[in-house]
Amino acid sequence: MEKLLSVRNLRTIFHTYRGVVKALNGVSFDVYKKDFLGVVGETGCGKSVTSLSIMRLIEDPGEIVDGSVVFEGRDLLKLSEEEMQKVRAKEISMIFQEPKMALNPVLKVGYQIAEAVSTAEDLPIKSKEVQEKVYEILKAVGLPDPESMVEKYPHELSGGMAQRIMIAMGLVTKPKLLIADEPTSALDVTIQAQILHLIKELVSEMGTSAMIITHNLGVVAEYCERVVIMYAGNVAEIGNVKTIFKEPLHPYTKGLIKAVPVIGTKGKLQTIRGIVPDLVNPPSGCRFHPRCDHALDICSKELPPIKEVEPGHFVACHLYD
Ligand SMILES: Nc1ncnc2c1ncn2[C@@H]1O[C@H](COP(=O)(O)OP(=O)(O)OP(=O)(O)O)[C@@H](O)[C@H]1O
Numbered sequence: 083m084e085k086l087l088s089v090r091n092l093r094t095i096f097h098t099y100r101g102v103v104k105a106l107n108g109v110s111f112d113v114y115k116k117d118f119l120g121v122v123g124e125t126g127c128g129k130s131v132t133s134l135s136i137m138r139l140i141e142d143p144g145e146i147v148d149g150s151v152v153f154e155g156r157d158l159l160k161l162s163e164e165e166m167q168k169v170r171a172k173e174i175s176m177i178f179q180e181p182k183m184a185l186n187p188v189l190k191v192g193y194q195i196a197e198a199v200s201t202a203e204d205l206p207i208k209s210k211e212v213q214e215k216v217y218e219i220l221k222a223v224g225l226p227d228p229e230s231m232v233e234k235y236p237h238e239l240s241g242g243m244a245q246r247i248m249i250a251m252g253l254v255t256k257p258k259l260l261i262a263d264e265p266t267s268a269l270d271v272t273i274q275a276q277i278l279h280l281i282k283e284l285v286s287e288m289g290t291s292a293m294i295i296t297h298n299l300g301v302v303a304e305y306c307e308r309v310v311i312m313y314a315g316n317v318a319e320i321g322n323v324k325t326i327f328k329e330p331l332h333p334y335t336k337g338l339i340k341a342v343p344v345i346g347t348k349g350k351l352q353t354i355r356g357i358v359p360d361l362v363n364p365p366s367g368c369r370f371h372p373r374c375d376h377a378l379d380i381c382s383k384e385l386p387p388i389k390e391v392e393p394g395h396f397v398a399c400h401l402y403d
């Protein structure tokens with residue numbers, strides 16, 4: 083499989099009054115061409131910071147201090163801000179959990195989508211070409227009556243419609259990569275499924291790769307082909323969804339999978355003991371070791387490197403050294 087994006091040893095920190103939050107502690111993973119990749123992990127593990135770092139949208143008091151984000155051969159961390167804006171306008175799109183927050187409340191949605199096209203393609207916003215693309219994408223995301231839809235303001239939309247508009251804005255430029263950060267968490271369950279189906283259908287038609295961030299393993303099981311499991315600012319495991327569910331290697335992944343409720347089974351749900359660490363003072367070595375039932379001596383001393391244990395299956399755990 084051909085690589086589209088290679089994130090290596092990414093470190094992002096936040097300077098806060100409590101101290102330095104070591105949010106990303108050397109994150110590495112790849113996104114392939116036509117990939118449909120899920121990124122999962124508990125709250126605070128660094129999923130959003132990873133995607134914002136890739137897009138170089140980390141703002142003060144945050145800082146990317148190490149690593150590389152190679153996209154089609156270029157390290158995005160080395161581009162000028164101007165070049166990076168072009169990447170954001172045309173090559174990598176991002177959609178967020180709260181679509182209404184991401185839309186400009188005082189502009190009609192048609193104008194906002196047109197603006198995305200006109201920036202990406204360098205075409206006048208009023209041109210016929212731009213207008214046609216707006217109508218075309220509104221139809222593609224399943225919004226009825228594009229003529230009246232373009233005239234609406236964000237507050238007139240339901241949550242599901244607003245997310246369809248965000249997907250339209252994200253995909254109208256035909257990017258190479260779509261990053262969706264919890265794109266359905268704010269929606270009710272039936273709409274969630276529709277939106278994920280829609281994203282999957284559109285990206286596969288366009289040949290766009292997708293990175294779907296979620297804390298819902300069910301979403302990953304149903305929609306993704308590969309998954310990156312994150313824990314406290316590190317990647318714990320990467321692999322094909324089927325392999326990871328059938329044969330998880332990292333003790334954290336095993337715990338996560340056991341914690342998914344299965345319909346028809348009785349008894350108490352299993353949880354992972356302990357709590358997510360504070361990233362101002364994270365545990366030494368492997369950040370999971372205080373919660374791990376299999377921890378060895380070395381686990382509190384050294385961060386385990388990520389290792390390919392079989393083709394396409396990576397784990398960062400001293401048990402597999
Ligand atoms: N602006 C900020 N200032 C300080 N700390 C931050 C900031 N943004 C993120 N962090 C910290 O970075 C770490 C990773 O946060 P991140 O938002 O990436 O988690 P997440 O995996 O996306 O969680 P969730 O599932 O809740 O969205 C957390 O410890 C968080 O508190």
Ligand SMILES: [Mg+2]
Pocket residue numbers: 129130131263
């Ligand atoms: Mg998040």
